[in-house]
Amino acid sequence: MYYLPELVIVAAGFFVLISDLFMPKHHRKYLPPLSLGAAAIAIGLLLANVNVAAEYLGGRFVISPLTTWFKIIFLLGGAFTVLLTWNSKRFERITAPGEFFSILLFTQVGMMCLISSTDLASLYISLELSTIPLFALAAWKRGDKYSGEAGIKYVLYGALASALLLYGFGLLYASSGSLDLRVVGDTFTATPLAWIALALVISGVGFKLTLTPFHFWAADVYQGAPTPVTAYLSVASKAAGLAFMFQIFFGMFGAQLAEWQWLIAALATASMTVGNLIAIIQRNIKRFMAFSSISQAGYLIMGFIGPYPEGAPAMLFYMLIFAFTNMAVFGVIMWYDDETGRTDINDYHGLSKTNPVLALVMLLALFSLAGVPPMAGFVGKFFLFSIAAKAGMHWLVAVAAINSTISLFYYLRIVRAMYIETPTEGQRRLPVSPVMQTTLAVTTAGVIFLGVIPLFYNLIERHLTDWLRWFAGW
């Protein structure tokens, strides 16, 4: 019963949806702790069986250390998102909490099945289960023109990306006669048909992971969507994109990956450079974080180069760090949005005078995103850059290092707004709810300790290396 975590989340999703119908209004405050409890139970079950490999449904649902670590990251992203919405004043007024949390839980199930599936049919269904509900979440603020615009852009881009992806899947099916990922990969021959199929599939992956030529939806959707949804998109949905890319590149084309180094390097270079350069001129902090996360996706996929056995754990470790770091940043953004309703970078002027602790949390998290040494982000980036160096792509390491420097410049713009600029007239100390304090404490602890304590990376690396040796024969 190693698929119990999925069942727990499905059951919790339906329970939240149905109990919301019959619940008196004042009991709705129990929905966030309930969703959080389900996520915590699922994480506990996963951690208890972290080193297990199993197969269900005739090999169509696979459980391995890799899938388990991915599921832990998805559930952490979901749990933090629930924590952000809990006790939120602004958010409670605009939403139907029952539907919100059940949709959130259903997307979690989609992501968990995405990494566990082994054939194109279940891969596609679980990808759509983790994407389609997010369209609704992006448009959640009813009557808000920004949220509506975010929803319409996301749904149209998403439907187009899914059509392109499916056409690619169709061509792969034509060239192999099977929907099984391994069979498709093993029978892959370099025909024009296969290249078209690959291009279409990569455009679908790029949409989900916000890689550069496919990133255009991200800025508007991140800016317009409600802040907790933006946080969820930037952490859990991006992790799902990475999981999907793992499925395509390691699960399907593991044997061909060595010849595609240049493709990955080009995508990584484009994402880093475009994301970083456009982030410099942003004024809205959520839009700014969209471009920041595009550039982070660029760093992230450097782990596919090679492929080396160190690549998978390095990417997974960076994703874990990214989940904590980005959630710390979005915790502060959410809190400020909730208290004042403002999301411009200029609104953060003088935050260090009025709320020094939250300014410090933001500072640490931004330094981690930029990759300043004692923070976790530096350690994560170090492992990723070392993979590019190992493959002999020193120019890519140089590009990534220059991009990190550029990113430090724009992350410091926010630090400057908080620490150097004077507060605007009449700005006073804003209250922080206990739930938000806990969230920020946990995420900040992650930002500081994930990199310094070697336990986490060692754990991921040991589990994954054993599994990769068995899986790919490296």
Added chain:
Amino acid sequence: MSLVPGLEHWFILSTLFFAIGLYGVLSRRSAVGVLIGVELMLNSTALNFVIFNRYLATPFLDGAVMMIFVIAVAAAEAVLAMAIFVQIFRSRHSVDISTMTEMRY
């Protein structure tokens, strides 16, 4: 010369649908028109799976099963998209996507 359509004919038909759908996506200004284009593309992929199943992977039914899933997912996507359009129409009285430029840097 046989008059029975073969793999090539069906594939050309589905590619044509895909291309017409893509043209619709790129040229329509109404969100509903774009959605119709996307649906045409999704249906051409569903057709693809059936064709490839019939001609290239005969004894199995993988492609036919995939086709059913594709249709179901496309329906879910269309419903959600229409719901979002209705919501936008209420506040803006139009679903013209070329006017949706509220968000700038």
